[in-house]
Amino acid sequence: MNHHDIPEDFYSFETNTLFERCIECDKYLLDEGTEYIIEKAVKNYEGYPAKDTVFDYAICMDCAEQMRKQISKESMESMMRYFRDNMDVMTRLEMQEQSPEENLKSCMIKRIEISNCREYQIYAHCKGGKLNMENPPYMISGEVMEELLPLLSNQTIDEMNGFMNKHFSPDPSLMEPTPPRLILV
Numbered sequence: 001m002n003h004h005d006i007p008e009d010f011y012s013f014e015t016n017t018l019f020e021r022c023i024e025c026d027k028y029l030l031d032e033g034t035e036y037i038i039e040k041a042v043k044n045y046e047g048y049p050a051k052d053t054v055f056d057y058a059i060c061m062d063c064a065e066q067m068r069k070q071i072s073k074e075s076m077e078s079m080m081r082y083f084r085d086n087m088d089v090m091t092r093l094e095m096q097e098q099s100p101e102e103n104l105k106s107c108m109i110k111r112i113e114i115s116n117c118r119e120y121q122i123y124a125h126c127k128g129g130k131l132n133m134e135n136p137p138y139m140i141s142g143e144v145m146e147e148l149l150p151l152l153s154n155q156t157i158d159e160m161n162g163f164m165n166k167h168f169s170p171d172p173s174l175m176e177p178t179p180p181r182l183i184l185v
């Protein structure tokens with residue numbers, strides 16, 4: 001399998017280059033073989049090329065696993081069911097063969113093109129300075145976020161908000177109308 005470079009879409013907004021450290025434990029991420037996840041939430045402005053990064057971060061696998069454990073069993077099952085019901089396996093397999101850029105062009109679930117998404121989140125599974133294409137990068141539209149939110153327990157939403165508040169203080173105007181949430185899938 002090809003090992004693609006990490007697209008610039010996943011560069012840190014702050015430094016405009018690759019993320020180097022885990023947001024939780026500060027582990028260095030760019031050693032060969034070190035696996036981590038990058039998540040970024042972006043807001044588009046209709047009719048304008050401008051976009052805002054609402055938040056972005058990289059997290060090492062150990063910390064991601066810790067966070068996953070804090071998501072309630074019910075919420076996790078509901079999310080898994082949602083993805084199972086709404087996404088066909090072929091799509092995910094095809095994504096392994098497509099270029100990362102192609103995968104980021106439209107919502108993995110709704111197929112909405114990125115330019116038509118008011119909000120979206122992108123995810124990448126990385127290994128050192130490269131993408132792990134066994135788990136190819138993807139984009140999820142704000143519409144999917146809105147469908148996922150009601151499936152989550154209050155406990156899970158509290159956990160996610162706790163993480164957000166610990167690490168970010170996003171501009172409140174960016175959080176309208178739907179507060180972006182951390183979804184680790």
Ligand SMILES: [Zn+2]
Pocket residue numbers: 022023024025026027059060061062063064
């Ligand atoms: Zn970590």
